[in-house]
Amino acid sequence: MILIVFAIVLLALLGMPLFTVLAVIALLFFRGAGIDTAAVIIEMNRLATAPMLIAIPLFTFAGYLFAEAGSPRRLVRFSRAVLGWVPGGLALVALVACAVFTAFTGASGVTIIAMGGILMPALLAERYGERFTLGLLTTTGSLGLLFPPSLPVILYAYVAQVSVDKLFLAGLLPGLLLILMLGLYAARAARDVPRHRFTTGEVLAAARGAAWELPLPLAVLGGIYSGIVTITEAAALTALYALVVEVFIYHDITIRALPRIMKESTVLVGGILIILAAALGLTNYLIDAEVPYAIFDWMQRFVQSKLLFLLMLNLFLLVVGCLMDIFSALIVVVPLIVPIAQGYGVDLLHLGIIFLVNLEIGYSTPPVGLNLFIASFRFRRPVTELYHASLPFLLILLIALFIITYVPGLTLFLTGPAAPAAAG
């Protein structure tokens, strides 16, 4: 028994695909409980019963289209024309542009790859410090995960069975707080950087250049926040719109390139959904076996207050966040934490935002945060240099995390507490 556990842990740490690790554990549990192993497969069928999951391939495809088209360039030009005159203007541009881009692409690695190449030389040319620039671009890669139509939010809503529209609304103020705090830091760091003049002409020219793309974030954000469209409708319209605009209006993407981009996005989708498929059986087994409740009972002996629980949750998730990517962490950890958090009286919307911000930070946390490696690859710098560079940004994000965690009102101000509603 111990030998099997040891072997599984070792294989997992050596890089066995996570979904196979989960499947092995599920198979062993089911076997041990004398349940037919076909139960693992029956749980997989459930993927085809959730309307919300349709949004995942559609949004991912739209995000990949934008990443390969000229959208990052146009987005940066426009934000620069609008925000360039503020102190720390270009840094602020980087923050906002990366946030919008991450919201659409979901996986933050894509943001660093697509935006970094444009923003890095621009920031350096304006004599922002090199270390500051590296840190900024590495950590902002995950900013924007809280805004629609970010995939991690959709996944949390699915796994925790909360309303996805409410969760997006709940993430609005915390997301703005993150951008505000990093923006203030950027403005302070950019005291010596020459400012630009604001010219209406450039704003108009940039807006004309991006005329087809600018309305989209506004429409998606507005549509989802206001509840006019459901998340799946927004996904379908975004995918179709992105396809038409990038292929037939901007001509950035040739039709010949389309199948490859489509395949690329399905590879990411497959990677996520198969983990979900494998985890459904496992987490269901654990919940049926009342494992989370047992953990809760055990924890209550040491942790009585909700505040202490939240602190431990933060620490735990920071570790999880730098070991696992955000999708698998959500899929595997959320179902097990939800009953415990409910035991401590934590609101599920609040829990979701804590989860996402925590995992977002974990992405850039040394030694193994994924963003650090992607940035190291993209900017051709040793990872250790990026550890240093991202440190001040991490500190700010951690402060923001603690505010978000211990001031639930920030999250729940717009939504009220989560109704125990079924997922839509």
Added chain:
Amino acid sequence: MDGAAPELVAAIGPEGRLLAALGAFLFAPPRSPAAVLLALVLAAGLLVLLRRVILRSRPAGERLFRLAGRLEMGALALLLLAMIVLSALQILLRNLFGIGLLWVDPLLRYATLWIGFLGAAVAAAEGRHIQIDVFTHVLPPGVKRIAGRLVNLAAATTTAILFTAAYRHLATEYEYDTRVLLELPSWLLLAVIPLGLALLTYRFLDRAITLPAPALSPAVPLATPAAADGNGSPAP
């Protein structure tokens, strides 16, 4: 309300000969899990060997596998395109004419399942599955290679076992003749689960034997060279 689709279904569908023959071929004599497992392992192993032999021998073989990669890519692209068109059509119909096609929403959900499992198979071919990356950055190259083989072999074993379970599940669905949407049998709509698992087994086995270089990370497709050549399988 459903337009031309029912006629199409009637032609190839439940009472149609094609589907009935396929179902009978796959499930009619009940097969033991051991036989299913053996068949899968043999087929996957044979394919891995064949691929190595063909790829090594001449450029024609390489072209054959590039064609297979294109087919895979084409299937995924078609599925996604169909999803985009159908879901947009549904919104259009609902908002302009106040009607909706009943079969579109479930079909979209099954398309997501298909994209998920086929996409996962391609992810395995390109070594882009999500994994816990703790040791891989610090291991010496020799140990890393051995670990890579071991890990892929373990993954292949897992997906092979899952395949037998999936086959068994589908055989039950066939036996009870469950119909889901448009009178389509559920085993057909769910067939992608064993199909995807079989492809995954083949890919993991292939990687355990040939062991190509690992991709940087699952999240950064734009950066991996494998993404650019349009061919699902990196040549050894």
